[in-house]
Amino acid sequence: MTDQGIGAPVRRKEDFRFITGQGRYVDDINRPGQAHAYFLRSPHAHAKIKSIDLKDASAAPGVVAIFTGDDIAADKVGGLICGWAIFNKDGSPMRAGAHPALAQGKVRYVGDHVAVVIADTLAQARDAAEMINVDYEVLPAVADMAAARKAGAPTIHDEAPDNQFYDWELGDKAGTDAAFAKAKHVTKLDIVNNRLIPNAMEPRAAVGEYDMGSDSLTLYTTSQNPHVARLVLSAFIGLAPEHKFRVIAPDVGGGFGSKIFIYAEETVCVWAARKVNRPVKWTADRTESFLSDAHGRDHVTHAEMAMDENGKITALRVATKANMGAYLSTFASSVPTYLYAPLLSGQYNIPAIYAEVEAVYTNTAPVDAYRGAGRPEATYVVERLIEVAARELGKDPADFRRMNFVTQFPHQTPVIMAYDVGDYDASLTKAQQMHDTAGFAARKAASASKGKLRGLGYSAYIEACGIAPSAAVGSLGAGVGLWESAEVRVNPIGTVEILTGSHSHGQGHETTFAQLVSSRLGIPIDNVSIVHGDTDKVQMGMGTYGSRSGAVGMAAISKALDKIEAKAKKVAAHVLEASEGDIEFKDGKFTVKGTDKAADFGSIALQAYIAHKFNGQELEPGLKESAFWDPTNFTFPAGVHICELEIDPATGVVTIDRWTAVDDFGNVINPLIVEGQVHGGIAQGVGQALLEGAVYDAEGQLITASYMDYTMPRAQDLPSYNVGMTITPCPSNPLGIKGCGEAGAIASPPAVINAITNALGHENITMPATPEKVWKAAQSSPHKLAAE
């Protein structure tokens, strides 16, 4: 390990520009002659558009153009797509409704895009939008899944008259039912996984630009995956062929999934830029973000776990309803299916599992992947069930987990996944030691003496990252392959540019990727720059989500570096006048076995370009290599989080007193950055458990559409975190990395709720466990009543 290489807590290279105000986000970009777009959005959750009168608005000062769904249709702009095909139990395909970028004849949620006004200034566009007269015929709306599935409910899409998008299953139903019939104990739980709004701090934004001379488009966009955006906007929506379409995602201020997707706004901005032959810019205000960013979670589940006479789990049966919202977002269909049910085995050896999932349209914003995407929902089901089962059986929840852990690897679950490696007991034991779980009883007694209820909750999570082997996901319905690409360009003086298809929006790739290069080539990280986020620079890529940039993105870089090393050895053999087989490369130095002949990496790079020392017909000059890495398996980060909290039964206020996380992410490139990812994930999970929840009223109005109404976790709501690691290197990629980006958000909600229910002595609480709910629940707490 060098002081800058793999494993070192290097301070981030990208920080200088962020701490000095020199970051360059999409809203910081202004193009010459730029006009501004303002979207007129539906105030109704469900309505027919009878007519749109643009007369007054079109004549308003500064207005360049106003477009509606008719213009999109006339130009044959394709609809927004959902890129993962799911099939119903009977084999028929999912029932997908059309998703035009501007509404055509009907609006389906509050915030749906009715028209776009393009004007010289944003204020003019906004003022003109107020002058558009839309004649709506308001239709009855269905804001929740129960209402949407009731007989006679209004139909949202004609393709799905009963609002059922799909009805899907995974696992062995007969085998699972048989195991339940033989069970000695069955634990049953009804679970709501609350709807969340991602809230990256940078609102979404887009600048579309058209160059008439070359007939080409450029889109600056807040994207986690600019190449996927270009692919969809080009191949499916049909705005321009890829070779005449550049997508740039510069600094992006957080994503958490919400910036994976291809939305109406960027589609319209880049399409309209050609129409008006001026750059067109749009930046969401926060309320627009609340209304129109894809939301997350929103599951309602009934789950049952069967156990034998020894408390060994024998089967799991899960029925989930998943809210899709009014339209299908880009990867919406995959989240409650293949990103969810295959994780229902958790860290446990469960011989039989059956899951059925019904996806439902409602008159709400589209729902898609949000940090963890399906895996937090699965973990919440498993870790709540196992905690309640332990309590019902009178077993210690840690020991009960331990006796059911998978201990032999590889382990094939009954729901697709083959766990490759892990040591779940090691994480649990280390977490218990770090947390001082042995001292809990004394701390609980101390709390009780102050009239407080103290609880401790475990969560032993597993997730599937390193998304994903292309052929495997293809067989499950994915419309794309999920490899990653890399190009390593060595300059003649030995500095290096890495072009990657991964995209950094907070993850610190400019530092960690440079650390890998430093370790491999023996050069300082300052001699390495990471190029990403521009389809004109990086040939192709699949982007950053699903904790894949380390396990997949860096694996591609590693593969390209292998080729660089092989080529450089050939050059070194000529330079050092030795046979290629005798050349060794270590710590940035080429040496000849058994001699003192040596050359450093920089001088060999120079020789590769000068090409004086070898025959250019036999060995190509230059030093530049590229690679695509397609994973052979998912990776399986896993760990144990312990939450300990105190409830004030007089106010219902929950105070998290200590948090311990022990995660196994495989090998770690930069522990500082990895711990930061864990901290942020926990905060989002605690937010889900205690504070956050999207609320629609019965008419489909979003009640929580600002920071006055939607409770974001603030510094005072959260504890400091005690973070530790265990390591079992991942066998399926050359770096042994599993991925760390989502773990905290996956692990933490059940840890919090298990702690609250442990404190209360009953299970009657739902997320978010607000003070009002906790106060009510505390009034019937046997622990409170016993104290009185």
Next chain:
Amino acid sequence: MTKVSMTVNGKAVSGDVDPRTLLVHFIRDNLRLTGTHVGCDTSQCGACVVHVDGQAVKSCTTLAVSVDGANVTTIEGLAQGGKLHPMQEAFRENHGLQCGFCTPGMIMSAVDIVNRKGAGLDEATIRHELEGNICRCTGYHNIVKAIGDGAAAMGGQKAAAE
């Protein structure tokens, strides 16, 4: 249009603005200082915090004309003589930022906290004082550490100067 003049990061600036122009838009659009960010529209997130006459204000709810004649410091003006401010150093050293979007507002608020509360800040005080700044990436752990360290460094600098 109304003429507005002020000193920003030590430089006299002026511009003709629509009277409804917010200070953040004057800073971002007229002065092209894009380090000050807009993260919400209800004065909650704090990404837009700048100093006006030495005090932290949210520039997204301040009219540009209302600070006519004032002395404004933005994140771009915090480093002096090519040297980072101790609070900037502390954010980098403690990994107190990820995506960087809330960071300018966080740092400007942090400096203001130290100016008001002194250099010896405990964790509870820092967490309480951050009520007006939202971060979605870091879970605040490293921001709290950074502010504690930055405060101590500012205190040391002040003591050395005295």
